[in-house]
Amino acid sequence: MASPADTADVRRHNTSLVLRQVAEAGVSSRADIRRATGLVSGSVTSIVADLLSRGLLVEPGDLVSTRGRPQRVVGLNSRRVVGLVATVVPGAVELEVTDLSGQPRWSRRRTYDERAHGSSALLTTLAEGLDEAWDAAAADRNAYVLGTVLIVPGTVAADSVMTDSIDLGLRNIDFQAELAPLLRYPHCLSVFNDGRLGALAEYQALPPAVSPHVMAYVFSGPLGVGGGLVLDNQLFRGQHGLAGEVGHVVVDKDGPECACGARGCLTLYLGTVALAGRVFGMPPEPSAAGEASRLLVAKANAGDERTLAVLADAGDALASAVSTMSHLTDLGAVVLGGDLALFRDWLLEPVNALAVSRARVNPRFWPKVEAARFGDRSPQTGAWLTLRERVLANPRVVPPMTAYTPR
Ligand SMILES: [Zn+2]
Incomplete structure (x- = not known):
């Protein structure tokens, strides 16, 4: 149990303690909060009053009886804070408005011409979409728009610059600087790589029995x-x-050339378009990848030899990459997400075969392999967790309702 801090930012710390307690425990009385946080009664009373004034807590009006005395309870007001989440994929931007419950309240998909030269088509579409999302978020006059998370399929520096994206064919875009003149609203924008956010979400969702020190999300x-x-x-x-x-872990040094400059990277064996191309003889358009992956699963389930052989190759490639990562970091768990979760039944066989052979020498050397809890929404869940943590760590970023100018 956390104890009250005796520091200069004691108020902020204790406010965070109280809000986090209610967020995790659900509807609570002030006495419940006092017991759980170790704060004295007067502090709990004034902090709860502060959080009520900011609209982060609400009094549902229920009365609970503790030792015969009825007490008023408080609960988290999930609708008070919303965040915008924008996911960039080749040719489209997917936008969502999410509140503290994690439920998307609004969503929209906007397409852009990915064949257009440079980044202007993407940036214009993104700016229009973000402003539209802001309008949707602000339609609830009591909702405070906390910030915007931009999820990109590329490497990111300083929470803003996408240094390179092979998927998008773009590099060195400073989203904060380049979007600012295009936006109508003052978005507080943070840019994240899709895999990194997915990893964060999946780590937090692992059951306590797994709870590793080191986890890789693939x-x-x-x-x-x-x-x-x-x-x-x-x-x-x-x-x-x-x-x-x-x-871009190399699984076959004599393999095909990769856009990253190396040969035989894992991505060439496990990407859905590449898998479908090997089975059908011609890779489908990326926009048809969803349909292709469903078809691959159906063919594998029907025992189609070609499909099973391609998936076995893909499983060997995955096993090789997991082995490399394990040697380097002593992984406790590997979580397979996105389309890998769909093909899990066929990919795991080679991974487990390698595990069995290694375990003969060192039984401790092998991570648990799990399917992603959030399916293909791990990155968006990670974005929501990031925004939620920003409020829980410092609830005072949300202004009091009275001082808040409704839009
Ligand atoms: Zn590569």
Whole structure:
């Protein structure tokens, strides 16, 4: 149990303690909060009053009886704070408005011409979409728009610059600087790599029995494989933010050439378009990857030899990459997300076969392999967790309702 801090920012810390307690425990009386946080009664009373004034807590009006005395309870007002989440994929931007409950309240997909030269088509579409999302969020006059998370399929530096995206064919875009003149609203924008956010979400969702010190998240989408590395609940970024980029672990040095400049990268064997291309003889358009992955699962279930052989190759590639990562970081768990979760039944066989052979020498050397809890929404869940944590860590970023100018 956390104890009250005796520091200069004691008020902020204790306010965070109280809000976090109610967010985790649900509807609570002031006495419940006092017992759980160790704060004295007067502090709890004044902090609860502060959080009520900010609209972060509400009094549902229920009375609970503790030792014969009825007490008023408070609960988290999930609708008070909303965040915008924008996901960039080749040719489209997916936008959502999410509140503290994690439920998307509004969503929209906008397409852009990915064949257009440079980044202007993407930036214009993104700016229009973000402003439309802001309008949707602000339609609830009591909702405070906390910030915007932009999820990109590329490496990111300084929470703003996408240094390189092979999927988008773009590099060195400073989203904060380049979007600012195009936006009508003052978006507080943070840019994250999709795999890193997915890794964060999946780490927090692992059951306590697994709860590893080191976890790798590996996911595949239409064009390739991404991922992230989490050490003790913290993203490990590495020197330049590249850590956990498992898609470009080399699994066959004589394999085909990869857009990253290497040969035989994992992404060439596990990306959905690449898998479908090997089975059908011609890769589908990335926009048809969803349909292609469903078809692959159906063919594998029907025992189609060609499909099973391609998936066995893909499983060997995955096993090789997991082995490399395990030797380097002593992984406790590997979580397979995106389309990899769909193909899990066929991919795991080679991974487990390698595990069995290694375990003969060192029984401790092998991570648990799990399917992603959030399916293909791990990155968006990670974005929501990031925004939620910003409020729980410092509830005073949300202004009091009375001082808040309704839009
Ligand atoms: Zn590569």
